[in-house]
Amino acid sequence: MLINHDFSRRVTVTPEDHGWVPSPQRGVDRVMLDRIGGEQARATSFVRYLPDTAFPLHAHPGGEEILVLAGQFSEGERHYPAGWYLRNPPGSCHQPHSTNGTLLFVKLGQMRRQERVQLRVNTRDAENWLTREGMQVCPLFSDAHERVCLLRLSVGTVLAEPGLPGGAEVLIVEGSLIEGNSIHPQGSWLRIAPQQRLALMAGSDNTVLYLKKGHLAAAPQEPCL
CATH class of the missing domain: 2.60.120.10 (Jelly Rolls)
Incomplete structure (x- = not known):
């Protein structure tokens, strides 16, 4: 899948352009801002979890960067309300879920292999x-x-x-x-x-x-x- 994949071009996406599409995981929808690849992709997206939604345990070979925009995002027993910034380095695993629903800005597969430190910042x-x-x-x-x-x-x-x-x-x-x-x-x-x-x-x-x-x-x- 290719979406806004020519990085020599300027791109602007406004809320009027947001086209929400379901992910393979029930209860999780996304707006694909740019993307190269399938489910293991280099991708930038808005991701929306409905209440009581969970992903199975999975890895991110190219790392994952998350900004929690609304609601509460959880990884196991750790909970991150709106304003938290997370970096999960390449090769890390997690089991994300949301009890009350959440809206995230997510970047996948864009970290250097040398990055190893998990980061959490409460903005x-x-x-x-x-x-x-x-x-x-x-x-x-x-x-x-x-x-x-x-x-x-x-x-x-x-x-x-x-x-x-x-x-x-x-x-x-x-x-x-x-x-x-x-x-x-x-x-x-x-x-x-x-x-x-x-x-x-x-x-x-x-x-x-x-x-x-x-x-x-x-x-x-x-x-x-």
């Missing part, structure tokens, strides 16, 4: 936030190849870079962004290809963004056939 904990260049930042993960954080912006704050060598992804967790004559509402996802310009402005106070930079340098730059 609702004020101690995990700092002020940097006039913005509130919650660092999530950083290495030589990618940087991941949440940003909280006041209305009118500009996020701009003339060219991103490794590209970027932006998910609007709360609030809105203005880009030229377009307003991107909460739930919009933008993928900026390597070397393209980033020029966005917060359209409302307390706009919260998931921002991931640098990781697209090693992504496929031609359509996969």
Whole structure:
């Protein structure tokens, strides 16, 4: 399966574009934002669990990155309400479930094989936030190849870079962004290809963004056939 698989192209997906489709697991639906492959795929998705839904124990050969957007996500006896950020490294296993239902932003098969550390960050904990260049930042993960954080912006704050060598992804967790004559509402996802310009402005106070930079340098730059 190929969805938005040419990483040399800019992609914008707004809530109006969300096409929910059932996964093979009953009670779990998803919006496929980009994807190369079948069930063992390089993929970025929104994933929605209905209440009392569970997956069997399974592994993620290429790792899994999760941001809990709503509800509560659970792994065994560990529970993560909205705001938690999780990284499960390549080769890790888990048995996810949700008692009350949850909405997740999920990236599969996009970690380097060398990554070994399981990471858990509560972005609702004020101690995990700092002020940097006039913005509130919650660092999530950083290495030589990618940087991941949440940003909280006041209305009118500009996020701009003339060219991103490794590209970027932006998910609007709360609030809105203005880009030229377009307003991107909460739930919009933008993928900026390597070397393209980033020029966005917060359209409302307390706009919260998931921002991931640098990781697209090693992504496929031609359509996969």
